[in-house]
Amino acid sequence: MDFNKILQKHFFLIAFMLVVSLQVRGQIAGQLANNPSNLKWYRIKTDNFSVVFPKGFYFQANRVANNLEAIYLPVSSSLEVDPHHLTVILQNQGSISNGFVTMSPRRSEFFTTSPQNYNFLGTNDWLNLLSIHEFRHVVQYERAFQGPTKWFYWLFGEQSAGFLANISLPNWFWEGDAVVTETALTKSGRGRIPQFSALLRANVVEKGVFNYEKQTLRSFKDYIPNHYVTGYYLASSLRRSHGKDAWAEVLDISYRKPIRPWPWSRSVHDVSGQYVADFYDSTFVDLKEKWEHEIDELSLTEFRCLNQVNPKVYTDYMYPKVGDGGEVYCLRSGIGDILQLVKLDVENGDEKVLYTMGPFIDPGKISFGKETLVWSEYRYDPRWLRRSYADVFAYNVKTGKKRRLTKKERYFAPAISKDESKIVAVEESDNYTFNIVVLDASTGELVISFENEANNFYSMPSWSEDGTKIYVIKHFENGNALVELDVETEEERVLTDLVEYNIGYPEQFGEYVYINSAQSGIDNIYAVNLKTKELKQVTTSKFGAYNPSLNSRTGQLMYNDFRSTGMNVVSVDLDSLDWRDAGKVKYSGIDYYQPIVDQEEDVLPLLDSMNPTQYKEERYRTWKHLLEPYSWGLAVSSSDFQNYFGLVSQDNMSTMALGAGYQIDYNEWTGKWKADISYQGIYPIIDFGVSSGYRRATVTLEDGDEKTSWNEQSLYAGLRLPLLLTNSRFSQRLSIGANYELLRVENYSVPRTKYEQIGNGNLQTVKMNLNYSRLLRMAYRDIYPKWGQRFYASYRDTPFEGKYKGKQFISDLRLYFPGLFPQHSFQLRGGVTYNDEENYAFQTNVLFPRGYSYQIFKNLYTASVYYGLPLAYPDWALGSFMNVQRLRALAFYDYGKGYDNLAGINREYNSFGADFYVDANFLRYPYLVSVGTRFVYVPEKNSGGFYFLLNISGF
Template sequence: MKVQLLVFVSLLAYYVKAQDVLETNPPSIKWSQINTKNFRILFPKGFDEQGQRMANTLEHIHEAEARSLGSLPGKLSVILQNQSSTSNGFVSILPRRSEFYTMPSQDYNFIGTNDWLNTLAAHEYRHVVQYAHANRGFNRLAYYLFGATTLAGLSQAAAPSWFWEGDAVATETAFTHSGRGKIPNFALAFKTNILEGREFNYHKQYLRSYKHFIPDHYVLGYHMVGYLRKRTNDPEIWGKVTSHAWNVPFIPFAFSNAIKKESNLYVTGLYREMVKDLKQEWKEQLDKKTLTAFTNVTERKGPAYTDYQYPQVLADGRVIAMRSGIGDIAQFVTIDKNKTKIFTPGFINDSGMLSAHGSTIVWNEYGYDPRWLVKNYSLIKAYSLKTRKRYIIGGKKERYGSAAISPDETKIVAVRTDTDYKTQLVILSFPEGKILKTFPNEENHFYSMPRWSDDSNKIVILKTSSEGKALVIMNEADGSEQIILPYGQENFGYPVLYKNHLFFNSPVNGVDNIYAMDLHTKARYQVTESKYGAFNASITPDGRTIYYNDQTRNGLDVVSIPYDTTNWKRFSAESTPQIYEQLLVEQEGRETLLDSVPRITHPVTKYSKLRGLINPYTWGFYVNNALTEANIGITSQDLLSTTRVDVGYNFDIYERVSAWRAAVTYQGIFPIIDVSASIANRSVNEGSASFYDTLQTPVSVTTRDVKFEWREKNLQAGVRIPLVLTSSRYSTQLSFGNSVGLTNVSDFKNNIDTIDSRIIPTGEGRSYFFRDYVDQGNLLYNTFNVSASRLLKQSPRDINSKWGQAFNFWYYNTPYGGDYDGQQFSFTGILYLPGLFKHHSLWGYWAYQKTRIVNERDNYIFRNRIPFPRGYSASRFQDFYAFSVNYTMPVWYPDVALGPVVNIQRLRTNLFMDYGFGDNKSFNQSLRYNSIGIEASVDINVLRFLPQLDIGVRYSYGISPSVTKLEFLIGTLNF
């Protein structure tokens, strides 16, 4: 769950570019709506049951969720997205809406015992309340003047991301039976770090690190929000803090000052006090434990935080696990000294489990619709160690979760969720993928995490209803069920059935441990007593050993204990709430709020896409993020993200001229249609540059500060097709498009020569021809582009993809007539290879550009599209070849904060060698370029903002021609 916002470090608003690909549904989907007093619920036709339920749920929680912040939001549009297999949701005011992705997660440590849509409603609606509360003081004035984009930027600038998400997690914890604040796994890494002596400072804990694993800002935020509410015993304390901050968002560190005003502590002091409080409480709990003795079989290679999750025992006795971490992408490996890699899966839809028997591994992985970003799939993937083949089981356009293979390797059981929010248990043949059986589920209970018994005749599964969660054994032959643990709010998971014992994870005593039910005696036992958490039991086929995960300071290890029932402890329930859980529940006083939602039937009407096409959300004056343009205008985007319109008046800060502009992108059909138009005054100063004179002799000269002025009308229209082709561990994209443009220029003049305004005399018997300008007349052009990339997925520490390829092809010409003639072909190809050490990257590019340059008055040169050797100014040639070799590597992870101003996370460097060759065959002229150099950059956070900025310097030494150059580099914001 996320707040989909753009974060800014000033009053600058973000100018959305027309070339973005919007997250859109297929046009075949018809939409319905329900209108209530405070909500408009949009949903695909046929999704009425959940539409009605969410209309009632949101109206029911409307006032209760807003009470502690004291701001009731206005009417909100909520879109129920049923085409995605992603379990998520977001709130945005660009334009104002919330979207619920309705496929429930299979991971019990994420969904708990709650209904998925109820969890989304509780969490996401709190973000809506936050925005209503943020629209105050200076923020409100800015909203009236500039619209939602500026309000979003100022609101995010004045309150850190941890507050937005931490406050929402606290709300879901207070109002539901199983919000994340009640799930120990949510705080597992945070708790481990603190008790292991890793009491990082506030900046590192919030802004995170490449050196150590730091849980995300949801975790920090929940504990910060909970602690201040505990310290002050005031459920409305954060409403008071944010009121101060959002009244004056332009004041640096307004949020920290507001906390100081209410608690006499700045944010860093509040954090230190919170850590002290948590450490004391967690240590007191730990001191009461007698820990299980186990054998650690992981044998780690280094200190980098790495999880070895879901251990499974193969037929040959090998233990495998899924390795992932701060420096590792997800891979299946053997648990031995060498950590032998077995297979690298694609982009995993993590259901909180893995299944392997014999020589076969089964898991779930995302599948992608090539064009529609909202539509994706959850597939069953399998890999055979015997045949070394990968399988897709059951089809490429399915919505399966929690797949498990039978011990005899002939069947797979999985949960299928359809687009109507209904789940079914399905059995498929392996490897054919034929559906053998589908079990009825008329009451639509939520099934998750199925697994076979050791004799392949029974299935153990989690079953969730409005009464809570139950642990059930199902007979495969007739579908009959036996409830082993009754419905309730105990958040157990990962069931494993072996002989007469049913193993499962449970946090019932405050820490996740492994428990077992004796199916003969009905007695329950505690198998492990872990320091931080024990999970995911796996039993060897001979029944002698239990492998499982145990949390350590450097991640989840695989450990083993004997299968000895005499070492198990008879279960006694000692319900231990999580820190701040009871406090939040008591302060809100409505834990059962979602148990009493009314069942009003609201009228359902058709939603017209055309009527909602124009939906302005930003207006007035704003400056684009490149600081090159100031605008007065309106930006519109419809709720279903098919159409974006941008119109207004534009002032170019660099040229100091103005323009009227309009741009429309329509993305509701397969090809994206882009249209833009502008009427502008233009003014450009030319200084030192390389040109061709009328005798076609290439020389570098310094002109006499030539200034060009003209009036320009521009019209461009095109289509493009962006495709997502990812089907493995490589992220694969392909995009191609074509556009036609007309540029009409009048009143073209320069400040030196009024006879021929593109040819400038130098006073030396020569004149210089500016070929990349249109003077009096029309340039009618065509542009065709193809780009593609195939990049191996990356770990957080990777700077570049370890393996990958990318290319970009451009073709410009003037086939439709007009007053100018030009043609250009450009190609750039990039190759990424592994470096000598982990996270090092050897990469390079090869580029070629062919441009039509002739001694004719109507010759026009299109802008350069390929990289030029670093250290030199770009010159234009009929043929130009470029080649580059780079070696990129991390140097240091300092984690140094210079007060609240700058936080330095990583220093990295790039060594390069560039080569270029330009040739003008028609004029018998050529020139070679050869440079080497070094780039050094740092990844930093500025003014405690979570988005990361990379800045640096480049030193280039030109070997031929000889030149040296020092440049400052400003990179991109990484969200």
Template sequence: MNNNNHKYLFISILSTIILCFNSLYSFSQFFSNEQNPPGVKWEQINTSNFQIIYPTVLSDEARRMANTLEHIINGVSKSLNKTPRKISIILQNQSVISNGFVQLAPRRSEFYTTPPQNLDFQDWLNSLAVHELRHVVQFDKLTPGLKAPFFEELALAIFGISLPPWFFEGDAVGIETALSHAGRGRLPEWELIFRTNTLSNKTYSYSKNYLGSFKDRTPGYYQLGYFMTTKLRRDFGKGIMDSIMSRISRNPVRPYNLSNSIKKFTGMSSRTLHDSTITELKQLWQNQANLVRPSEYPKLNKRKDELPADYLFPVRIFSNKTIVLKHSLNNTPSLILIDESGNEKTLKKIGFQTEPNFKYAAGKLVWDELRFDVRYFKRSFNVINTYDIKSGVYKQITNKSRLFSPALSADGKKIVAVKVREDNRNLLVELDSETGTELKEYLTKSGQTLQAPSYNDSGDKIICVVTSKDGSSLIEFNAADGSTVILMPFALQQISRPVYAGNSVLFRAHYNGINNIYYIAKGSSEAKALTNVSFGASNPSYHSESNTVIFNNYQVTGYDIASVTYEPKTSSSSFNSKNNFIDYAAPLVEQEANSTILDNIPNNKYSSKPFKEIKNLFYFHSVSPIAEENDQNNELNIGLKLRSNNKLNTLDLYTGYQFNSGLKRSEYLAGITYKRFYPIFDLRYINRARQVNVRQNNSLVPVNWRENFTEMEVSVPFTFNKLNKTYNMGFLSSSSYTSRYEIQNKPGNFIENLEFPMKYTAYFSRNTQRSLRDLAPRWGQNFSISYFHLPFENQLNGTLLAFRSTLFAPGLFSNHSFQTSFNYQESNGAYEFNIEIPKISGYNNLRPTASLRNTLLIDYRFPLFYPDAEIGPLAYIKRIKGGLFADFENIGKGAAFQPRTFGLELSADMNLMRFFLPDFDLAGKLIFSNELRNNKPIFEIGFTYNY
């Protein structure tokens, strides 16, 4: 669920970790396969329809969720005419990322309990429950008979192939809106990009709006899907979703199944539904704009091009300079100083944030950043950072904290931030800005969520957004005694980023149906409008010297900087204050007739009991196909594998059978991975057929045998991040035992048992964060070293030492990348012919010259253009890339320093058959050799994909 920014953040972090681990050898997934720290104690509540698994500290929230889930299940299921099977709900309280997902194989849903700092006007877990439970219903509606112990992976595959994300996420957003008083369908921020593009005549194709772009802002599949699925229900009634999914379920392998089924019932394909939705929305949004009659606000920033970028949280310092947090497609997030001529100076590049934010006071900047645990990626932290503009000194003043949206006092000596405890209780804390020491805590009522605090000029009051079951409001804390005052009635409004302007309070809200800047004067509880923008205003700050409010004003190229004179007495007189929001989901609310479902949650008493890992180690869920190339030939191994993964991701197990089609023999395999503790333990076994050709009596004779091969590995990974850099390091060691039997044509020197060869690998990487357009990290250093030997083997000897490295540096222009990879190995004895380092381009088409000792691979890669071009429904091409390379082999020892191969490559990033994931890369490589005997170029085609 969640704001898609959080899901993109979740994906981005996982992708970064994966890329850093694999950069030596070569984002995003929606589901996490990581672990909690072993110290978390788990309990469970079992109801008729749910098993709620939760840390003991969340017992109150778990009982509340047990009641909530049981209460809403029928309402969430009704329009799909399907009551789902019992499912495990895991409450995750170790992460500071607000998220949720439903997963099969194993069947479970995970709720990340920390509420976001841009929460809408309802309880976070209630909203999450409606959204994620709708996904559970969708899974069971589409694949009702496919379940554990054999078919969950098949069900997941059918779901992913049959339903694009825009459909299942859009439907879930529609339900979260229809079954509550809030939901993202009621937020002007939710539709901001879509509405701005439409009213600015940026009419993009179905593929571009759905699959995204490297050059333009597009709404995203959540927003697009909400409007398209709501359009279906508006025009064709509440049963249309049931009809479409029932038809898909009856024939799940039909090509373009969703579009075909939509056409069956509506006469429209997915593309024509998209076009029809935009046509209707454009008319509705244009009528809204005519009623609002927006004002113009000149922008204060100067853009050099039309590439989308956001100049967020503008704050005026002195009289002619502005500081912003800049987000763009070309560069990673940075704190920027803009002078009166529009020139931009980077003050500090920052790292991942759960929500974009920073505050300024007394020559200092403060912001929060995400830090993930070095081993257990279910646990993460949010830390406070400061930067002194004059001295250029950066500090991280907290460690392993759960603090959000920090703000400085006017004198720069104190920081206030929202703290979310592991029991999900919200409070405010004050910190010393130099040391990070907690000075004071401000408690709130149970059930209240806090967002975005800010000090007044004297530092004796703190304003903050407060959200409860009644909606949102502003709460003011008195620093002297900790008392609180609610400044205005709770309302169904997404209120954000309040700041003081003298004795008044500025904030963003959407009373007229569009995000604008509002204020409440001292002694008043009435919100009055200060701006009347076309698309959306946010992030106000007050500059007392000029008596102006600086704010963000959204345009088609992103958030610009604007200002308005602060004149409270007359500011709202000419603005239309009527709520003109286009309530697109209103027919859904009528269809469901259950929008108060979350208002009357029962309080039944459910018993709990411990959830012991030892009793829940195994969950057999799927029989998976095996189709992989044999490591001895080009033939395939074909088979089946029975898989088990427990629900806390600590034990993975498989056992299976495969047929070696090259040798026409059966093979048997099994494996187990245990990940609860700091080291990760792997044990793998296979009984397999083998064959080699041995020269005997001047002829080649095949030697056949079977062998039991058992391999053990222990790995200790470390991952940590700071600012815009991610570090990975670790160590792994492995050994194996091989026992050979049924040997045919046995040579005299044949070894029947190979006892415990050892392998050790240590690695280290340091890479900078990548922007959307970057082809590689701007800066990166990646190294690994491996050593192989045979300490327990009497019949064999030999060693192998291998070193691998990859370095990244920026190219000549934006998003260009220069990459070098130097690799070295030295081997003897039994390892003499092993190759453990990357090879040069075209290696398999060249005649070997000598034993491979080293390679130096040099690449220069660059984007060429961004076509956003469609080849019908087959492919959507986002980016065309080019590259030049020169590869050296066995350099040194008197060899001439010249590349053995060199050439160029051309590749394209694309989506195939309108699948959102995976992203495909189709590449062609033209390779030239410096060898006179082989002057014909080599042409290679590569086809890769990533998540």
């Protein structure tokens, strides 16, 4: 059997079924991410955009509208397409920095809070960077609107067209091409930032070039940079060798010729002459040579590593700080560890975990006084997912106590003074204004807010040793610089020249302020003389040196040095360092982006010097735009053997979701009309649905089977309240709800035979349920949470008039514990079901002991024990068909006991067995597919059986 021929023959049919199957997913949404209902919205309309924004945000919205119009042609030109009108929503109620483009429905959302971490932002204005990067995604989708993707749009809607576009291209292209665009059209896109590629450079130089599958689909064995990084270099490579329009040609071929296996690889071959894996190999071999040559010319700083290094487990030890006793405090995380504050014994490398971090906001730094560390954490509105805060927390390393200093504020990158009396932070308002503020370290109360009339962006503030000065990175129109602020007079002194490359992490020790700087093309530690303003390069690192700190007891400089095994804490004698004048430092970066920059128009002068149009704002009333259909036509459910003809809608503000249409059931060969609505614009979510149709079944009677049919109508209405309660290292959610359902059956022609069935008449039920979860955040290698609890309870009753009566209570509890070794998991699960059936028995979703058929009992108790573990991380690439990342197993024991079932029999159940999984990618798609087998043994039957298992994550 020729697999390739079969795949080629049926590829389009497989793609068709895969795409339309997406339509059935969540025709009514669980919880939509939206804003408080009292928020007023406005809109600016331009030729190509509708910018929707909250009240009071007009100035920035008008700037975004002008920027989007200015970049419309430059961002679109290399893909040779003109996107149609787009809605852009500016989200200013949160403290998260992000942006996205979606086809459900088609829109883009900008989260307007600027990131403090300079390795993300560079020297860009955040809204400018978002405009370019996210609009490039819009351009990519528009280019996809051809061939079968266009057919799918007309037949099935925006969501299916977008999904087909996504699975037609690897994720490294989507983000890599966008990073290329932001790099070419700004002076500080991520492609210009050395830290962006540090992990890739270290892996390639120290471990060699991984195969294409491992590099693009990632690995549990080695820490692989994300698809932004890999994609940036691959997307750049084709444009460097084949010109500005090369990717437009690749996309045309890929979208117009999808009826063949691996259309992406073949399309790359048609343009470059190489299939995608060969194209990757040649690109990365060339990069390896360039990076090795870059390193060969360096005279590297020799240092002592203070932390333990495990070559098999990537681990970062970030932001080292020295305590009074010479101990070192830092943040540890990695492929097998979540973020924790640890204390290092510098003599023997021993580590002690002091605290596991919560929703930490990483500004690229952390601050330490004498015995107190401070940082900011996200705090979430429990109901409105688009609203969040950035509050300041303090942790005393001596007492082990953590304090929350502020509530519902927007304070970023806090730094505590050496005497621990005050804290400096950057305040960013929801109107995109920035201020340096000083807080009382004991109470968190505001003491000083520095004026900032020009609204310059500030990042990474720190204190002078005597607490009279603040050192901070300030963004100007033509670059950034290190500045000194006098706390008493509020006077400002610029200490460095304006530069377009990254500088950050200022720390003052003696007569110098030490900073991170990318001046040489590789990040290193530099020092600025406070009197003369002379700038010196202090370290020379192979892949990057960061985050300086001085050990005053030993006179040693301590910092982070990056390698393929992670970010290490190292120290070196200051006297042994080769301090070089920064003006004489040789630039050693490879500037991979430069040919692409030469291909593009320079849009920056246009953004900086354009004469902005003052657009008119108008009220945007959400209720007028509640219907925004994004999916229509046919939908397929492979699990339920059903087709659905209709439409699915969700408004741009995520207030209401709606699904309506006609559903066909192929098991029964029947159909029904149905409609479901979920209104989420008020605090409790309101759900409502109706259906009406024809049903058919075969029932078993005493004298044999008989076919029957009936008419069935249903109506449900309910309220639910989902709450996000995360405020620590545990992700915590609670959902409570109640609903009413009416089911009416007519023309049922045979006797009712089972208590879980209904005949002619009405069944009116009320259901109340509660879901609660509290789960420890997981590291990349984790299969299950190390600690956690999941609890579910529901109660059903028939309190109203009707022919059928019954009651049911269900509870299910699952507990997670760490196993014997890293990434092992021990779990306990228990369930209780109580049925009081007068003449009707509800179905249940409590896990029944495996190996047995489900049976109804008045009282049912179940318990399970699990032990899960990884077996290996093989990284087997079986050509382009399969990439095996992990082998794992889960052993289990199930117990059940039922009382007073309808047949009058009490029973006990026992079974045990194991699941074995292969976690792999197929056909180079990023979705991790778990394929496995389950063996179950039932002692009382002295028999066992094997079952096939399949799960797809991220789909």
